[in-house]
Amino acid sequence: MRRPLAGAAAAAGASSRRRALQGCAALFFLAYALFALLLWSPPPLATLPGGARSRPLHLDDDAGGRGAPARPSRHAHRETLEAAPSGIVSGLDLGRLNYTRAGGGGGSLRSVAAEAAATGARVFADLENAALSSPLDASDSSAQEDRCPHSIVLTGDEFRARGRAVELPCGLTLGSYITVAATPRRAHPERDPKIILLKEGDEPIMVSQFMMELQGLKTVDGEDPPRILHFNPRLRGDWSGKQAIEQNTCYRMQWGTPIRCEGWMSRADEETVDGMVKCEKWIQDERSTESTTSWWLNRLIGRTKKASLDWPYPFVEDRMFLLTLTAGLEGYHVNVDGRHVTSFPYRIGFGLEDATGLSLNGDLDVQSVFAGTLPTTHPSFAPQKHLEMSPIWQAPPLPDEPAEIFIGILSAGNHFAERMAVRKTWMSAAHRSSNVVARFFVALHGRNEVNLELKKEAEFFGDIVIVPFMDSYDLVVLKTVAICEYGVRAVSAKYIMKCDDDNFVRIQSVMAEVKKIPSSKSLYMGNMNYRHTPMRDGKWAVTYEEWPEEVYPTYANGPGYVISSDIADSIVSEFTNHKLRLFKMEDVSMGMWVERFNKSKPVVYVHSVKFCQFGCIDDYYTAHYQSPRQMLCLWDKLQAGRPRCCNMR
Numbered sequence: 001m002r003r004p005l006a007g008a009a010a011a012a013g014a015s016s017r018r019r020a021l022q023g024c025a026a027l028f029f030l031a032y033a034l035f036a037l038l039l040w041s042p043p044p045l046a047t048l049p050g051g052a053r054s055r056p057l058h059l060d061d062d063a064g065g066r067g068a069p070a071r072p073s074r075h076a077h078r079e080t081l082e083a084a085p086s087g088i089v090s091g092l093d094l095g096r097l098n099y100t101r102a103g104g105g106g107g108s109l110r111s112v113a114a115e116a117a118a119t120g121a122r123v124f125a126d127l128e129n130a131a132l133s134s135p136l137d138a139s140d141s142s143a144q145e146d147r148c149p150h151s152i153v154l155t156g157d158e159f160r161a162r163g164r165a166v167e168l169p170c171g172l173t174l175g176s177y178i179t180v181a182a183t184p185r186r187a188h189p190e191r192d193p194k195i196i197l198l199k200e201g202d203e204p205i206m207v208s209q210f211m212m213e214l215q216g217l218k219t220v221d222g223e224d225p226p227r228i229l230h231f232n233p234r235l236r237g238d239w240s241g242k243q244a245i246e247q248n249t250c251y252r253m254q255w256g257t258p259i260r261c262e263g264w265m266s267r268a269d270e271e272t273v274d275g276m277v278k279c280e281k282w283i284q285d286e287r288s289t290e291s292t293t294s295w296w297l298n299r300l301i302g303r304t305k306k307a308s309l310d311w312p313y314p315f316v317e318d319r320m321f322l323l324t325l326t327a328g329l330e331g332y333h334v335n336v337d338g339r340h341v342t343s344f345p346y347r348i349g350f351g352l353e354d355a356t357g358l359s360l361n362g363d364l365d366v367q368s369v370f371a372g373t374l375p376t377t378h379p380s381f382a383p384q385k386h387l388e389m390s391p392i393w394q395a396p397p398l399p400d401e402p403a404e405i406f407i408g409i410l411s412a413g414n415h416f417a418e419r420m421a422v423r424k425t426w427m428s429a430a431h432r433s434s435n436v437v438a439r440f441f442v443a444l445h446g447r448n449e450v451n452l453e454l455k456k457e458a459e460f461f462g463d464i465v466i467v468p469f470m471d472s473y474d475l476v477v478l479k480t481v482a483i484c485e486y487g488v489r490a491v492s493a494k495y496i497m498k499c500d501d502d503n504f505v506r507i508q509s510v511m512a513e514v515k516k517i518p519s520s521k522s523l524y525m526g527n528m529n530y531r532h533t534p535m536r537d538g539k540w541a542v543t544y545e546e547w548p549e550e551v552y553p554t555y556a557n558g559p560g561y562v563i564s565s566d567i568a569d570s571i572v573s574e575f576t577n578h579k580l581r582l583f584k585m586e587d588v589s590m591g592m593w594v595e596r597f598n599k600s601k602p603v604v605y606v607h608s609v610k611f612c613q614f615g616c617i618d619d620y621y622t623a624h625y626q627s628p629r630q631m632l633c634l635w636d637k638l639q640a641g642r643p644r645c646c647n648m649r
């Protein structure tokens with residue numbers, strides 16, 4: 001049990017009063033919402049409690065780096081960069097891809113890359129011209145984008161024909177609702193090892209449950225769509241032995257903290273969502289399967305004192321329900337058969353406009369789905385909602401002196417929220433240090449209005465390097481080469497680190513690790529994989545043509561590794577000389593390049609699991625799969641001197 005009984009009883013007592021007051025509360029809430037809207041203006045510093053700016057991360061104290069011998073600065077190159085149209089473009093010569101060599105692996109990837117670069121060059125040139133001729137056109141053209149229906153009606157058969165999902169092409173907006181009429185099926189013996197671990201001879205457990213999910217169908221290519229809301233009623237067979245409803249989000253394969261309703265009403269002191277509790281109470285015992293009428297009569301007989309409205313669990317096997325999901329101001333609300341059941345506060349990084357699909361799976365027969373008050377135009381990726389165009393997040397210009405470490409952060413064009421979260425957290429520590437430089441590396445997006453916004457963002461913040469090829473999952477490796485090029489040529493850094501925009505980096509502790517290795521040595525540091533073998537089938541299969549060898553070289557996981565600049569330098573020269581072998585997995589590619597380098601000069605390989613691949617461990621160097629919300633949480637903890645994880649189960 002998760003809450004003390006006393007609290008539950010108190011909550012039950014408060015329940016009737018609360019319901020009586022609900023009318024007033026609704027009125028009050030409306031007034032409050034209006035008031036809040038009038039007053040609202042983005043407070044740029046409010047999200048950094050603990051005086052983020054007044055407590056630097058001591059990076060500047062590492063004076064050792066400044067006295068170290070400097071790599072020759074390539075001023076010639078820096079001039080050409082500054083001469084480039086806006087100074088935000090990678091200096092990597094992608095034209096080098098347009099060269100086919102006989103032999104040498106990765107030939108087909110190279111031609112795909114050459115094509116992406118040729119298209120990218122055209123798109124980027126158009127971008128420059130569009131920005132020059134009429135900077136205001138962008139908003140007009142996006143307004144004329146395809147109109148979406150105001151409502152969608154599907155019968156159960158139509159719904160099943162579409163793979164038990166309905167597409168909401170323009171996503172949701174404030175006030176949108178989806179009503180589902182469906183019937184939970186009778187419990188069935190469950191043998192799926194993902195749900196139940198059965199030992200030999202065990203009776204299978206009877207399970208009835210279903211999953212309703214709002215998904216971000218269009219957000220990222222080549223990844224499972226984020227689950228913006230996962231609503232999972234467990235009618236029978238939950239580990240707790242109780243009927244429960246679990247709600248959660250899932251972002252790039254990582255589940256957030258679930259909100260679990262077990263029939264206790266949320267504590268009185270817990271935050272509400274648009275004035276409603278996250279979990280309503282329902283009665284616990286077997287009465288929930290009894291007919292409502294007899295329960296109602298029982299309640300009336302001999303009870304004159306306080307009438308408390310106790311309802312059974314909202315879902316019953318074999319009985320149709322009508323569920324309505326509503327998008328409120330602060331979160332999603334679920335009503336079943338006209339009664340409020342749960343509310344789920346919005347989580348940062350999961351926008352309403354991104355909720356472009358609804359799926360219903362599990363032990364459930366759907367009779368119909370109706371979605372209404374939908375937005376008729378795509379509010380698009382709404383960068384203005386995520387970007388805080390405040391000068392305090394702008395990057396300082398590149399230092400004149402060679403930097404100690406350059407951190408290249410892989411990002412995608414439409415990851416506006418992710419980049420903003422990085423800026424407001426660990427990247428700000430890099431900006432305050434004179435020997436750490438960090439930049440995002442972004443390729444061009446398929447949608448031109450994303451590129452226009454990206455260019456504006458790059459010009460404003462000065463922390464984005466555009467690598468002008470058409471982005472695709474298989475070509476991420478080009479961004480890695482671009483990071484090496486920028487780190488060596490533009491920044492003259494002694495070390496180069498690569499990470500992703502869902503990585504949280506503790507720069508100070510990464511540097512401390514790096515410093516343990518004498519600076520004269522070549523270094524490759526990260527979470528190493530030894531003798532891994534390619535997956536030859538499934539969604540992420542690697543063909544023999546792409547990777548003929550049976551094993552991969554020793555390689556560090558992609559989200560967070562460090563190399564010394566001599567290795568980076570050799571990668572860039574090999575690329576320039578058309579000799580660099582490219583493989584679609586950028587981390588394996590790096591392992592391959594370092595292995596090759598190691599043949600001429602020994603490389604110190606340093607392995608640490610603190611460069612976390614799956615999520616986060618306390619005292620991490622880098623944490624991975626962190627949503628923007630978790631980034632802010634990690635940062636707060638780090639500012640308070642505690643390198644602890646957020647929302648780990």
Ligand SMILES: *[C@@H]1O[C@H](CO)[C@@H](O)[C@H](O)[C@H]1NC(C)=O
Pocket residue numbers: 098099100118
């Ligand atoms: C390079 O690309 C251009 C077009 O982008 C093409 O016309 C030319 O033949 C290519 N050259 C080589 C060597 O592939």
Ligand SMILES: *[C@@H]1O[C@H](CO)[C@@H](O)[C@H](O)[C@H]1NC(C)=O
Pocket residue numbers: 554595598599602603605
């Ligand atoms: C690096 O090269 C040395 C020989 O110089 C070799 O013993 C070592 O195994 C190599 N390391 C890797 C990871 O390939």
